[in-house]
Amino acid sequence: MNTATTTPEQxxxxxxxxxxxxxxxxxxxxxxxxIGSLYLGFSFLMFLIGGAMAMVIRAELYQPxxxxxxxxxxxxxxxxxxxxxxxxxVMPAFTGLANWLIPMMIGAPDMALPRMNNWSFWxxxxxxxxxxxxxxxxxxxxxxxxxxxxxxxxxxxxxxTALFVFAVHIMGISSILGAINVVVTIxxxxxxxxxxxxxxxxxxxxxxxxxxxxxxxxxxxxxVTMVLTDKxxxxxxxxxxxxxxxxxxxxxxxFFGHPEVYIMILPSFGIISAIIPTFSRKKLFGYSSMVYATxxxxxxxxxxxxxxxFTTGMPVAAELFFMYCTMLISxxxxxxxxxxxxxxxxxxxxxxxxxxFAIAFIVLFTIGGFSGLMLAITPVDFQYxxxxxxxxxxxxxxxxxxxxxxxxxxYYWLPKWTGHMYxxxxxxxxxWASLISVNILFFPMHFLGLAGMPRRVPDYALQFxxxxxxxxIGGFAFGLSQxxxxxxxxxxxxxxxxxxxxxxxxxxxxxxxxxxxAPYHSHTTPPIVK
Amino acid sequence: xxxxxxxxxxxxxxxxxxxxxxSPFNLTTGVTDISHRVYDLHMTILYICIAIGVVVFxxxxxxxxxxxxxxxxxxxxxxxxTKVEIxxxxxxxxxxxxxxxxxxxxxxxxxxxxxxxxxxKITASQWKWHYQYFEHDFGFFSLLSTPSEQISNQAQxxxxxxxxxxxxxVIPTGKKVRFLITADDVIHSWWVPAFAVKQDANxxxxxxxxxxxxxxxxxxxxxxxLCGKNHGFMPIVVKxxxxxxxxxxxxxxxxQVEVAKQAETKALASTLTYEESMTLGKQVYLxxxxxxxxxxxxxIPGAFPPIKNSPMALNDKQAHIDIVLHGKAGTAMQAFSNQxxxxxxxxxxxxxxxxxxxxxxxxxxxxxxxxREVK
Numbered sequence: 001m002n003t004a005t006t007t008p009e010q011x012x013x014x015x016x017x018x019x020x021x022x023x024x025x026x027x028x029x030x031x032x033x034x035i036g037s038l039y040l041g042f043s044f045l046m047f048l049i050g051g052a053m054a055m056v057i058r059a060e061l062y063q064p065x066x067x068x069x070x071x072x073x074x075x076x077x078x079x080x081x082x083x084x085x086x087x088x089x090v091m092p093a094f095t096g097l098a099n100w101l102i103p104m105m106i107g108a109p110d111m112a113l114p115r116m117n118n119w120s121f122w123x124x125x126x127x128x129x130x131x132x133x134x135x136x137x138x139x140x141x142x143x144x145x146x147x148x149x150x151x152x153x154x155x156x157x158x159x160x161t162a163l164f165v166f167a168v169h170i171m172g173i174s175s176i177l178g179a180i181n182v183v184v185t186i187x188x189x190x191x192x193x194x195x196x197x198x199x200x201x202x203x204x205x206x207x208x209x210x211x212x213x214x215x216x217x218x219x220x221x222x223x224v225t226m227v228l229t230d231k232x233x234x235x236x237x238x239x240x241x242x243x244x245x246x247x248x249x250x251x252x253x254x255f256f257g258h259p260e261v262y263i264m265i266l267p268s269f270g271i272i273s274a275i276i277p278t279f280s281r282k283k284l285f286g287y288s289s290m291v292y293a294t295x296x297x298x299x300x301x302x303x304x305x306x307x308x309x310f311t312t313g314m315p316v317a318a319e320l321f322f323m324y325c326t327m328l329i330s331x332x333x334x335x336x337x338x339x340x341x342x343x344x345x346x347x348x349x350x351x352x353x354x355x356x357f358a359i360a361f362i363v364l365f366t367i368g369g370f371s372g373l374m375l376a377i378t379p380v381d382f383q384y385x386x387x388x389x390x391x392x393x394x395x396x397x398x399x400x401x402x403x404x405x406x407x408x409x410x411y412y413w414l415p416k417w418t419g420h421m422y423x424x425x426x427x428x429x430x431x432w433a434s435l436i437s438v439n440i441l442f443f444p445m446h447f448l449g450l451a452g453m454p455r456r457v458p459d460y461a462l463q464f465x466x467x468x469x470x471x472x473i474g475g476f477a478f479g480l481s482q483x484x485x486x487x488x489x490x491x492x493x494x495x496x497x498x499x500x501x502x503x504x505x506x507x508x509x510x511x512x513x514x515x516x517x518a519p520y521h522s523h524t525t526p527p528i529v530k
Numbered sequence: 531x532x533x534x535x536x537x538x539x540x541x542x543x544x545x546x547x548x549x550x551x552x553s554p555f556n557l558t559t560g561v562t563d564i565s566h567r568v569y570d571l572h573m574t575i576l577y578i579c580i581a582i583g584v585v586v587f588x589x590x591x592x593x594x595x596x597x598x599x600x601x602x603x604x605x606x607x608x609x610x611x612t613k614v615e616i617x618x619x620x621x622x623x624x625x626x627x628x629x630x631x632x633x634x635x636x637x638x639x640x641x642x643x644x645x646x647x648x649x650x651k652i653t654a655s656q657w658k659w660h661y662q663y664f665e666h667d668f669g670f671f672s673l674l675s676t677p678s679e680q681i682s683n684q685a686q687x688x689x690x691x692x693x694x695x696x697x698x699x700v701i702p703t704g705k706k707v708r709f710l711i712t713a714d715d716v717i718h719s720w721w722v723p724a725f726a727v728k729q730d731a732n733x734x735x736x737x738x739x740x741x742x743x744x745x746x747x748x749x750x751x752x753x754x755x756l757c758g759k760n761h762g763f764m765p766i767v768v769k770x771x772x773x774x775x776x777x778x779x780x781x782x783x784x785x786q787v788e789v790a791k792q793a794e795t796k797a798l799a800s801t802l803t804y805e806e807s808m809t810l811g812k813q814v815y816l817x818x819x820x821x822x823x824x825x826x827x828x829x830i831p832g833a834f835p836p837i838k839n840s841p842m843a844l845n846d847k848q849a850h851i852d853i854v855l856h857g858k859a860g861t862a863m864q865a866f867s868n869q870x871x872x873x874x875x876x877x878x879x880x881x882x883x884x885x886x887x888x889x890x891x892x893x894x895x896x897x898x899x900x901x902r903e904v905k
Contacts, residue, residue: 139831149716156861241734285610287609323630335618337586347593348599380633
């Protein structure tokens with residue numbers, strides 16, 4: 001998103017930097033801002049590639065019948081779209097934000113483990129090169145869904161499955177390294193006086209996210225390793241014929257997968273908790289209850305994995321347990337929404353682009369939360385499960401949730417990163433185009449799912465034709481709208497109105513006490529936090 | 531503002547209410563007691579969510595409109611209240627409990643598989659369903675019957691495009707029908723929305739589900755779990771008949787089983803000609819083999835092997851017969867010995883050995899299939 005950032009001339013603190021020029025600067029960098037920019041740029045590239053795959057999916061589904069791609073390739077598109085968006089777009093974007101912001105927010109000069117930071121980024125392009133290369137192998141790339149249920153991903157998968165497994169391994173290593181760096185930085189490098197309960201919520205939510213990552217990424221690694229040995233080395237973890245169980249796969253996968261969902265939304269909560277008070281010119285309502293709510297969501301996320309598996313034939317007692325635990329998650333999530341609304345209440349509101357994205361986040365993420373609550377009710381889930389209702393649900397949470405918050409963050413901190421104000425008019429155009437198109441894209445999917453359209457199908461019965469056409473039109477419009485964002489960021493990186501140290505009237509936090517653009521090394525002497 | 535909200539709520543509710551009867555907007559009410567309860571539960575939760583949404587977003591939009599800086603609003607200073615935090619933790623919790631009570635009782639009833647009248651074993655495989663009537667020891671396969679010309683847009687799509695099968699499952703009204711659901715290869719999921727039944731078919735394990743349908747009719751569903759290339763082409767059709775018609779249907783089916791047995795014996799004695807074999811073989815090939823090996827016999831490289839010019843189809847006749855009869859373990863190639871008649875197997879092998887320039891001139895006879903199978 002922000003690869004063309006600052007040059008050394010713009011900084012005050014370059015006197016002891018002997019960094020190489022050109023490409024090698026980026027390859028060898030150990031600077032948290034450079035690495036943050038690399039992550040964000042990479043994430044946007046992946047967003048475009050994953051988005052292009054979504055366009056293929058929506059083009060095929062524009063009309064009933066098979067027109068553009070054959071079903072096997074369609075399955076590869078849905079699979080790789082999901083993998084790229086989860087592991088290539090959303091997660092690296094948050095890591096990029098963490099790199100840029102955490103040292104500035106806690107009063108540290110850089111991340112605690114800068115060389116590891118470099119490595120954790122640079123293995124990512126390798127992972128995605130392997131994943132994308134597998135699409136060109138004989139027999140095609142992964143076609144078993146991003147959830148890669150066995151035995152479809154083992155006995156019945158294409159020959160390229162090993163490439164998928166190695167790619168996921170590398171992504172997992174990258175995430176674990178990034179998470180370790182975040183934890184070590186936050187625990188050890190806070191400025192004097194920056195106690196835990198004074199940390200900005202973005203730092204808090206990322207600290208909790210990092211622990212979730214360290215807890216569940218090894219589980220994902222174990223899952224893909226078992227897939228690898230089942231397929232190539234004759235083991236039977238997931239094959240009944242050898243004493244294994246295909247449902248075991250789903251238990252292990254979702255034990256990773258559900259905390260993973262919160263990994264992709266907790267940092268969003270931190271971002272929104274920074275933006276809403278700024279543009280309400282009022283302190284965040286209920287700071288400590290926000291921290292406790294985040295921690296409760298993280299803990300509960302380990303107790304709800306089997307709500308993805310209600311139709312696999314679980315005992316009633318297990319179904320009830322997972323239903324109750326899942327319903328409980330809506331309590332701390334509700335607390336967060338209530339706190340944001342209470343922050344806005346009797347504030348002094350203005351509506352710059354970050355605020356617009358933040359408000360849209362609250363409304364649309366909550367709609368995703370409502371459909372999540374509906375999905376938690378086991379007897380009704382039998383009807384919703386594996387339909388477009390689920391597709392609508394998780395896209396509301398991930399696109400209008402996670403991605404909208406990332407957009408909000410980009411607009412909010414761009415002046416700090418580049419030293420220029422972004423073009424407000426273009427930003428507003430981007431917001432309104434995205435808001436309208438994203439709802440045309442995802443809202444009718446609720447109706448499709450309720451009316452009975454299964455997910456992951458390349459063709460459908462005639463009664464679903466009208467809504468699918470509408471959804472596809474929304475999809476193309478949403479895809480095109482994101483190019484406006486690219487223009488805004490490039491324009492802002494190249495020039496524009498100079499940004500003051502604190503471009504937002506109501507903003508609070510150490511990052512706003514630094515000049516804009518932020519110096520190459522943050523806080524070379526620790527700031528004083530009262 | 532308040533007026534606006536109430537208008538919006540009322541219109542949303544009436545929209546959903548009018549949309550309830552099998553519309554393209556909402557869940558089906560279905561045709562079983564359970565499906566009605568599921569529908570009611572769905573609507574209850576939906577209304578609760580809408581009500582919460584209206585209150586929360588109402589407050590938020592009130593602030594957005596009234597408390598804006600451009601209207602001269604100055605920010606208040608309050609930012610904490612333990613009392614308020616406790617209140618808005620407890621209220622949602624109470625609402626959740628009221629939701630959980632009907633959900634629990636419905637779920638317990640749905641999962642009570644005891645005291646069934648009829649048992650049907652459903653076996654899924656790529657990409658078809660097999661229904662076995664336990665009490666009567668007969669069963670059949672059920673496959674998509676939409677012609678491929680419709681899928682490839684070369685023919686007008688019929689009314690039940692992708693939701694029609696060659697032979698639907700038939701059950702009687704008013705009886706508790708228990709389904710034992712399993713799979714031969716990957717995970718599938720048997721789903722009929724009108725019954726509110728969706729149950730995964732796991733290879734090597736057996737799941738249970740049940741239904742008791744009140745109204746006769748034809749009900750359609752689809753496979754709900756991604757099961758490979760043709761996951762979208764694996765529909766389910768259930769024909770529900772009044773008891774007397776069901777009995778008549780059952781009698782006819784059992785008689786047909788006898789006829790088929792006799793036909794098999796007769797076919798054993800007859801000699802198939804090349805032309806006859808090629809015509810029937812082509813039909814069987816297109817219906818059962820072409821989804822993987824493709825109509826042109828070239829397969830999909832890396833996924834499904836070609837038959838055209840393959841050493842097996844050109845030379846090793848016995849291996850060819852064996853693989854069609856018994857499948858190949860650990861691959862998508864299924865055993866067709868119990869899916870097709872001996873005559874169909876003989877002719878499809880003849881077709882595969884002579885089509886697309888394979889030209890072996892072999893004509894496989896039914897006796898070769900039967901003898902092979904007995905061995």
